[in-house]
Amino acid sequence: MTKIKFIEADGKEHQVEAQEGQSVMQAAMDNLVPGIVAECGGFASCATCHGYVDEAWLKKLPPPDSAEEGMISCAYHVQPNSRLTCQIKVTPALDGLVVRLPVSQTSE
Amino acid sequence: MEERIIIVGAGQAGGELASSLRKQGYKGRVLLLGDEAHPPYQRPPLSKGFLQGKLSLTELYLKPLATYERFDIELKTGTRVEAIDRATKEVSLGDGSRLAYDKLVLATGGRARPLNLPGLEDARLENLFSVRSISDVEAMRGRFVPGNRLVIIGGGYVGLEVAAVAVQLGLHVTLLEAAPRLLSRVTGPEVSSFIERFHRERGVEFRLSCEVRGLELDEARRQVRGVSLACQGAPERLEADLVLVGIGLIPNTELASAAGLAVDNGIVVDEYACTADPNILAIGDCANQPSAYTGGRIRLESVPNAVEHARVAAATLVGKMEPYAAIPWFWSDQYGVKLQMVGLSTGYEQCVTRGSVDGKEFSAFYLKDRRVIAADVIGRPAEFMAARRLVSSRAEVDVTRLGDAAVPLNSIAA
Numbered sequence: 210m211t212k213i214k215f216i217e218a219d220g221k222e223h224q225v226e227a228q229e230g231q232s233v234m235q236a237a238m239d240n241l242v243p244g245i246v247a248e249c250g251g252f253a254s255c256a257t258c259h260g261y262v263d264e265a266w267l268k269k270l271p272p273p274d275s276a277e278e279g280m281i282s283c284a285y286h287v288q289p290n291s292r293l294t295c296q297i298k299v300t301p302a303l304d305g306l307v308v309r310l311p312v313s314q315t316s317e
Numbered sequence: 318m319e320e321r322i323i324i325v326g327a328g329q330a331g332g333e334l335a336s337s338l339r340k341q342g343y344k345g346r347v348l349l350l351g352d353e354a355h356p357p358y359q360r361p362p363l364s365k366g367f368l369q370g371k372l373s374l375t376e377l378y379l380k381p382l383a384t385y386e387r388f389d390i391e392l393k394t395g396t397r398v399e400a401i402d403r404a405t406k407e408v409s410l411g412d413g414s415r416l417a418y419d420k421l422v423l424a425t426g427g428r429a430r431p432l433n434l435p436g437l438e439d440a441r442l443e444n445l446f447s448v449r450s451i452s453d454v455e456a457m458r459g460r461f462v463p464g465n466r467l468v469i470i471g472g473g474y475v476g477l478e479v480a481a482v483a484v485q486l487g488l489h490v491t492l493l494e495a496a497p498r499l500l501s502r503v504t505g506p507e508v509s510s511f512i513e514r515f516h517r518e519r520g521v522e523f524r525l526s527c528e529v530r531g532l533e534l535d536e537a538r539r540q541v542r543g544v545s546l547a548c549q550g551a552p553e554r555l556e557a558d559l560v561l562v563g564i565g566l567i568p569n570t571e572l573a574s575a576a577g578l579a580v581d582n583g584i585v586v587d588e589y590a591c592t593a594d595p596n597i598l599a600i601g602d603c604a605n606q607p608s609a610y611t612g613g614r615i616r617l618e619s620v621p622n623a624v625e626h627a628r629v630a631a632a633t634l635v636g637k638m639e640p641y642a643a644i645p646w647f648w649s650d651q652y653g654v655k656l657q658m659v660g661l662s663t664g665y666e667q668c669v670t671r672g673s674v675d676g677k678e679f680s681a682f683y684l685k686d687r688r689v690i691a692a693d694v695i696g697r698p699a700e701f702m703a704a705r706r707l708v709s710s711r712a713e714v715d716v717t718r719l720g721d722a723a724v725p726l727n728s729i730a731a
Binding site: 246278 | 336339340341359361362379380381384388620621624625628643646648650655657697698699700701702703706727
């Protein structure tokens with residue numbers, strides 16, 4: 210089991226057990242983490258599973274593909290460490306990953 | 318006694334509502350009733366990844382069963398609600414039992430519109446399909462083998478997505494559309510002709526302005542053998558190994574009607590998802606709701622609407638009251654190319670394209686009074702996000718700059 214911590218914009222923490230092979234977004238959905246909407250279900254079509262990945266972890270992840278990059282570039286509340294959590298696959302190497310969530314996935 | 322919310326319909330709207338109630342801290346009982354055998358699942362991949370065999374059943378499920386248990390959501394699958402008794406605040410189920418509710422939410426969705434042709438009433442056709450549920454796709458998947466001849470009736474998104482999967486799997490595909498162009502109700506001619514060319518190049522044949530006259534059945538009346546049609550008046554017969562009907566959705570409003578709730582192209586609700594009965598709400602594909610975007614009423618058939626509408630209902634049920642204000646959006650995927658649409662183009666005065674209409678990456682913006690009311694974005698995801706903002710801000714735009722792909726889209730608003 211890979212442990213991932215989601216931190217809502219107001220600081221509320223959710224520690225979840227993620228399954229290898231699923232996406233970080235799905236791990237949040239399975240655990241009813243508020244703050245991730247995931248409207249499109251994980252197809253990089255809506256940018257509503259946007260999260261901030263700490264710099265140290267960011268380097269360990271495969272870089273975003275063009276679709277993810279495109280969606281992120283115009284998502285709400287973007288930072289340099291923004292990723293779509295639906296595009297990050299859970300592996301044992303991600304044990305301890307911390308993902309912070311934006312104030313809103315759908316508005317300014 | 319503990320308060321109890323019953324959600325009728327375990328589709329994307331019902332599932333999201335159950336989750337949202339817990340996320341928003343609702344402490345009472347939550348009962349989620351679905352008539353299918355499955356927990357809530359994603360429908361968009363049914364006509365794409367699941368049909369193609371790339372996604373498994375459990376990958377379709379929005380959440381594993383353990384999640385419902387862990388968050389105390391009582392999920393009852395294979396459970397059909399037959400009637401609502403508003404006086405006693407009870408629903409009656411298919412097995413004759415009754416369940417009491419404090420609040421009832423109708424998330425009953427819709428069903429595929431059947432082909433209305435004389436002479437089919439008593440036939441039980443094994444190779445005539447629609448795509449609405451897991452069982453629909455499971456039933457048809459075995460016939461998706463190279464060389465089979467598939468006739469698709471209806472040139473909307475479902476028909477086109479299935480056409481894309483089918484030609485990629487080696488079937489011969491002919492798609493019939495009553496209108497002179499594809500997707501005519503939801504998009505402009507520029508996008509229609511792009512989509513048509515895109516599919517033709519990959520082997521899909523089309524019959525536009527096509528009237529389906531009848532189906533030819535085998536003697537046992539169990540198999541469709543052919544489809545007779547008239548294309549711009551010229552009669553034709555197509556042989557078929559299987560036929561798919563993708564001609565839209567009928568909202569499931571019968572329960573609401575029988576209970577005396579207002580129904581007008583969907584169950585009539587206010588901006589908080591409430592019907593006129595203070596204890597009954599309706600959400601998703603089956604609901605007709607006020608739209609801040611159009612200023613009128615609207616019934617949307619889309620996942621984003623189901624999800625957003627469920628969140629509105631959850632807020633209402635926990636007493637937060639947040640009106641529905643989202644802008645409609647949709648997406649499709651054909652041959653790995655993403656189509657994203659925002660807004661409704663109905664009533665547009667001008668269409669401005671950006672990028673290469675001849676390639677496979679361009680955007681079409683629909684304008685009214687110099688404002689972007691809707692956009693179709695093909696293969697340009699960054700533009701989709703910018704287009705959403707243009708549509709939601711209703712800012713006036715400079716048409717020349719809008720059509721110039723060298724000008725960043727997020728700087729267009731005047």
